[in-house]
Amino acid sequence: MDTALNNPPTSPLGMKSLRASRPAGPLSGSLRIPGDKSISHRALMFGALAVGETSIRGLLEGEDVLATAAAMRALGAEVMRESDGTWRVAGRGVGGLVEPANVLDMGNSGTSARLITGILATHPIFSVLTGDASLRARPMRRVIAPLSATGARFSARAGGLLPMAIEGTGEALPLHYRLPVASAQVKSAVLLAGLNARGETLVEEPAPTRDHTENLLRHFGADVSVEAAGAGRRIRLAGQPELRAADVVVPADPSSAAFPLVAALLVPGSVLRLAGVGLNPLRTGLLATLTEMGAKITVEHPRTEGGEPIGDLVVQQSALQGIDVPPDRAPTMIDEYPILAVAAASAAGITRMRGLAELRVKESDRLAATAAMLTANGAKVEIEGDDLLVHGTGRPPSGGGLVATAMDHRIAMSALVLGLASEAPVTVDDTGFIDTSFPGFAALMTEAGARFSAA
Ligand code: S3P
Numbered sequence: 348m349d350t351a352l353n354n355p356p357t358s359p360l361g362m363k364s365l366r367a368s369r370p371a372g373p374l375s376g377s378l379r380i381p382g383d384k385s386i387s388h389r390a391l392m393f394g395a396l397a398v399g400e401t402s403i404r405g406l407l408e409g410e411d412v413l414a415t416a417a418a419m420r421a422l423g424a425e426v427m428r429e430s431d432g433t434w435r436v437a438g439r440g441v442g443g444l445v446e447p448a449n450v451l452d453m454g455n456s457g458t459s460a461r462l463i464t465g466i467l468a469t470h471p472i473f474s475v476l477t478g479d480a481s482l483r484a485r486p487m488r489r490v491i492a493p494l495s496a497t498g499a500r501f502s503a504r505a506g507g508l509l510p511m512a513i514e515g516t517g518e519a520l521p522l523h524y525r526l527p528v529a530s531a532q533v534k535s536a537v538l539l540a541g542l543n544a545r546g547e548t549l550v551e552e553p554a555p556t557r558d559h560t561e562n563l564l565r566h567f568g569a570d571v572s573v574e575a576a577g578a579g580r581r582i583r584l585a586g587q588p589e590l591r592a593a594d595v596v597v598p599a600d601p602s603s604a605a606f607p608l609v610a611a612l613l614v615p616g617s618v619l620r621l622a623g624v625g626l627n628p629l630r631t632g633l634l635a636t637l638t639e640m641g642a643k644i645t646v647e648h649p650r651t652e653g654g655e656p657i658g659d660l661v662v663q664q665s666a667l668q669g670i671d672v673p674p675d676r677a678p679t680m681i682d683e684y685p686i687l688a689v690a691a692a693s694a695a696g697i698t699r700m701r702g703l704a705e706l707r708v709k710e711s712d713r714l715a716a717t718a719a720m721l722t723a724n725g726a727k728v729e730i731e732g733d734d735l736l737v738h739g740t741g742r743p744p745s746g747g748g749l750v751a752t753a754m755d756h757r758i759a760m761s762a763l764v765l766g767l768a769s770e771a772p773v774t775v776d777d778t779g780f781i782d783t784s785f786p787g788f789a790a791l792m793t794e795a796g797a798r799f800s801a802a
Pocket of ligand 1: 384385531533705
């Protein structure tokens, strides 16, 4: 393996830049994808709020999750990693977290910031949250607005941006809230605030979003009920449960598996096996979409582990057709549009991805960053309102471009996958952010046959 992957040099671009080139042969082998980011955050948080010692196997050791671990420690929980990779959390019970002695830095992680804000709202402590430049540009009003009704007080920068001070309440009122946007982070923030409120918290979501909070809270002993409500769901949580420590097994992250999956679809002759990938139906929109486009993906050994459906994905290089992706698919694949757009750029015909307004407030303006990534590499792309249109030619784009990561791990990985398929190499200015969600990405892909070099 190129040593540059482990130890990227200071390049003329000045950061951890990498160049991806079309490999001479196919991608092959069986890959272990790191643990699910959403479940990892929640396992640490719920462990910190439970009584007893929680053990977590397969925790994602990416920077985002490590920011959550550090925050839980700063709030008084004991969080330890054993030499075999198991994490243990000695919790403080619902309502038992203590005032942190310093500012809580959430790094690049929106999930840490939104969910922890929910927890802090209903603890009678003072705290200040901040993050990196990307996170400090992301909207927090979407959680401040509902959580203010608990009695907690928030002082944020203009526009509802971090840094933000929180004066939590020990006498919280339970919330009844209908989400204006389909966001699992906002839903989870409201439910987590409800843990330490008297009475029943009720959240209605306009469309079903990932339900890891509901599933894991139940696993820790909370009383959570879910019913259909129109096109969405109504979730009820009984306040002030005694959460009991639990053992959590974290499946491989389908949102991370998406990158080697699409790489295998595009690099001639490839066959990859991705073991133990989470297949929660609220996370599998990309698999459905790619299958509609003609992708040859099979699920082997479907099983349940840690309360989540998982399976081994086997994917082989496939000729893809452009399709129309409906807006109601978005919540089940919200993080996968950049890599879907890379697949669409090699497909035959137009792919229209509808209803992507939420992509504008991710780690970057992902709608703009995805369009820029593809345009810089010779693909024809249009943004029409909230839709992204990719004009596929049936062949990979020319490549040869320089992609600005914009502090966004998924743009960096998408661009590297694009470079494995395109005629000329693709250069990514800063791959450092990949460590937020997929540490070891470049090394793992190289083992499977990918070609990356220092740029
Ligand atoms: C997440 C929810 C989604 C997703 C994010 C993880 C979660 O965000 O984009 O990567 O773990 O709840 P939104 O709630 O903003 O859609």
